[in-house]
Amino acid sequence: MDKLxxxxxxxxxxxxxxxxxxxxxxxxxxxxxxxxxxxxAGNSDDLKETIDYDKAHKIxxxxxxxxxxxxxxxxxxxxxxxxxxxxxxxxxVVSVRKINPPVDGTTQYSEVQMKWPx
Numbered sequence: 001m002d003k004l005x006x007x008x009x010x011x012x013x014x015x016x017x018x019x020x021x022x023x024x025x026x027x028x029x030x031x032x033x034x035x036x037x038x039x040x041a042g043n044s045d046d047l048k049e050t051i052d053y054d055k056a057h058k059i060x061x062x063x064x065x066x067x068x069x070x071x072x073x074x075x076x077x078x079x080x081x082x083x084x085x086x087x088x089x090x091x092x093v094v095s096v097r098k099i100n101p102p103v104d105g106t107t108q109y110s111e112v113q114m115k116w117p118x
Contacts, residue, residue, distance in 0.1 A: 001090060002038035006053050007031045011064040015075060018102055022068050027099040029109070030060050030079065035091035051087055059083055072096045076114045084116055092116040 009032075014025040034051050041050035063078050080094040094116075097109040 001035045004034045004036070004038060004051050004053070005031065006056060009057060009060055011061065013064045014068045015064075015070070015072070016068075016098070016102070017070045021102065026101070028064060028072075028075075029095075029097040029099065030064065030075075031093075031095040032056055032060070032079075032083065033093040033095075034087070034089040035093075036089040051089070055086065056083060059086060072098055072110065072112045073114075076112050080114055080116050090117070 009030045011028045011030070012025050013028055014022050015028070016022060016026055036051070038050055041047075059082050060079055063075065063082065069075060069078075076094045076096045079096070080092055083092055083094070092115070093113060095111060095113045097111040099109050101107055101110040103110075
């Protein structure tokens, strides 16, 4: 199975459990990994044979800039659900990272990863 990845999509958004996160926001990164047969696209050079990653990015952007949610799990689930409505990969992996999460101590990021098989 082939793989197409969009890695490190960056957003500043007002998601988080704490009131200050909903006001000041946080930095987030999102990765998408599509598992599908890409030989048709490689042979035809036709966008219709693969994932339009500009369209995928716009889906992620709309969710990340949308209404505030408490959990990165909710973000990953919403992104995966919407991506699967638009595209037909055999498998999709969505990763959402909150950069510098508000914890007692230094933490580079918190991350959740969800998979959708078809």
